[in-house]
Amino acid sequence: MIALSKIMDASRRLNGVVQNTKLAFAPRLSAKREANVYVKQENLQNTGSFKLRGAFNKIATLSDDEKNRGVIAASAGNHAQGVAYSAKHFGIKAVIVMPESTPLLKVMGVKELGAEAILKGNNYDESYAYALEYAKENNLCFIHPFADDEVIAGQGTIALEMIEAENNLNTIVVPIGGGGLISGIGAVYKQMIPNTKIVGVVAQGAAAMYHSFLKKEIERIDSVRTIADGIAVKNVNEKNFGYILECVDEIVMVDDYEIAEAILFLLEKQKLVVEGAGASVVAALLHNKFQISKNENIGLVLSGGNIDVTMLGVIIEKGLVRAHRKMRFSVTLIDKPGSLQELSNLLSSLGANIVKIDFDRISTSYGDASVSIMLDTKGKEHQELIRNKLRINGYEFSESF
CATH class of the missing domain: 3.30.70.260 (ACT domain)
Incomplete structure (x- = not known):
């Protein structure tokens, strides 16, 4: 797993750049499961997602030559905005390759930060392949969204903030797409408070990591389809899979109906706008996907809030019908x-x-x-x-x- 010292170095680099987002007690969620539930509000982070942490830390560690060449990333949106924001901070060129289905909110967010946006591919993996080719042809430095130690270290700073705010959490629940977020958070807890249970949550329509974790070997799926676009990753990366096997205790799965219900719950009951990836952890809690002891202290990482307004409208409408x-x-x-x-x-x-x-x-x-x-x-x-x-x-x- 990533060394704790590397994550602490990342924390120093991020000081004054990212927000130390609130770890807030969630009374309605707590009542639902007779536990003490806290939510880490990364949906309120600069750029609306935790991804800024890893992107900024990685770009901050580039050499002057690498920065002068410019950077490129492939992303469904949140990593894209993190890279664009960081590139603007350092005054360097940024190109972002995004799937063609990426919500307009995220595309516009990238452009507003001064980066060039290229829409290519039906999913992240196709965008990723194109971005690698484009990087070679144009001599750009590729910033991986999750399979990079400096990126993972940046994401791990969330756990340092959580421990500082509330050091007696028994279970931490984290969404999983590529696995960078849970790799960083899990590394911190397993080195600082080893008995903390780390639970990952995947979307049923993008469940390669779930099946791989159960079999303890990488399993591949043919396609992905989920409203949680932030965790819609088809292939399991070997580096992240190795880290997950070291520091994650359990991985559970939620479907799109459960995610949509969680988005609506957070909007109505917690007054929080959270995208599908971030809401997946709440869906897992609401639908009893993992065991909880009475009065247990639980931390949920709400990873992002960049949900497309049109999608939000559909979720609200369908949610009201189902309710x-x-x-x-x-x-x-x-x-x-x-x-x-x-x-x-x-x-x-x-x-x-x-x-x-x-x-x-x-x-x-x-x-x-x-x-x-x-x-x-x-x-x-x-x-x-x-x-x-x-x-x-x-x-x-x-x-x-």
Whole structure:
């Protein structure tokens, strides 16, 4: 594992550059699992992610010749912004290769920091391969997002801050993409407080590290697909895998529905905007993916907050439907004055608020109209009451989600 001295050196370099983000007690999460849960808010870090730490530490250690040549990185977004921010700090050229599906927020963030953004490839691994070729052709210094000791040392400074803030945490839960973050955090805890349990969380749609950890040998997958783009890494890197075997006790897996629920929970209950990768650790906690003792002290690393606004809107909408707080149904009415008002009055009498309505005469029989309605509702029992009243009053309807 990475030497503690190297991580402490990184901490000195990062002093005054990165924020010592708050390790905040999370009362609602704590109540959910009858434990004492703390969240390390790297979603509020400069550039919105922990990635700034590793990128800055690596670039700070480059020789003058390497800095003068300029740097290049491949990233789904957060490492990109970290490299761009650091390059701007040192006044050097930066080129970032990003997957074509990268959220616009992250692409714009890179450009605003003065770096050149190249969209290439369907996922990180394809962008990575292109960036290596581009680096050779243009004599640029490649900054790896996770398989580099100086990058890992930078990420490990998070653990130093956590220990300084709360030195009696029993379990630390960390998202895993390439593995640089958990390699750094795990190295600190295993050298400073060895009995601390380190739990990694992967997305089900990018689970190569999960399967590799179980088998204790590298397993490969054909593709990745997850809303947690920050941890959507297809291949397992040998260096990081070795570090993970040394300092990680358990790896668990969460699916996109669980991640989306966690994003919504953090937004509504903790007043925090967290991207899918960061929310994965909360998903693991909410869905009992790892064992917890009563009153155990747990630290969750919220790795980033750079979520695409469009994606956030979809997550909120679907989350409200799954929580029975929105209801969407279609009903066919006789196309005559007052039909829609009668239906509206019925829904109003039940305390259901119409938030959207579509009226379609084209796709139905002559004399009829198809009406699609979305309602704000007050839970599962309220929705069942609405269904029963519609049936009693002779309405035939179908629900959609």
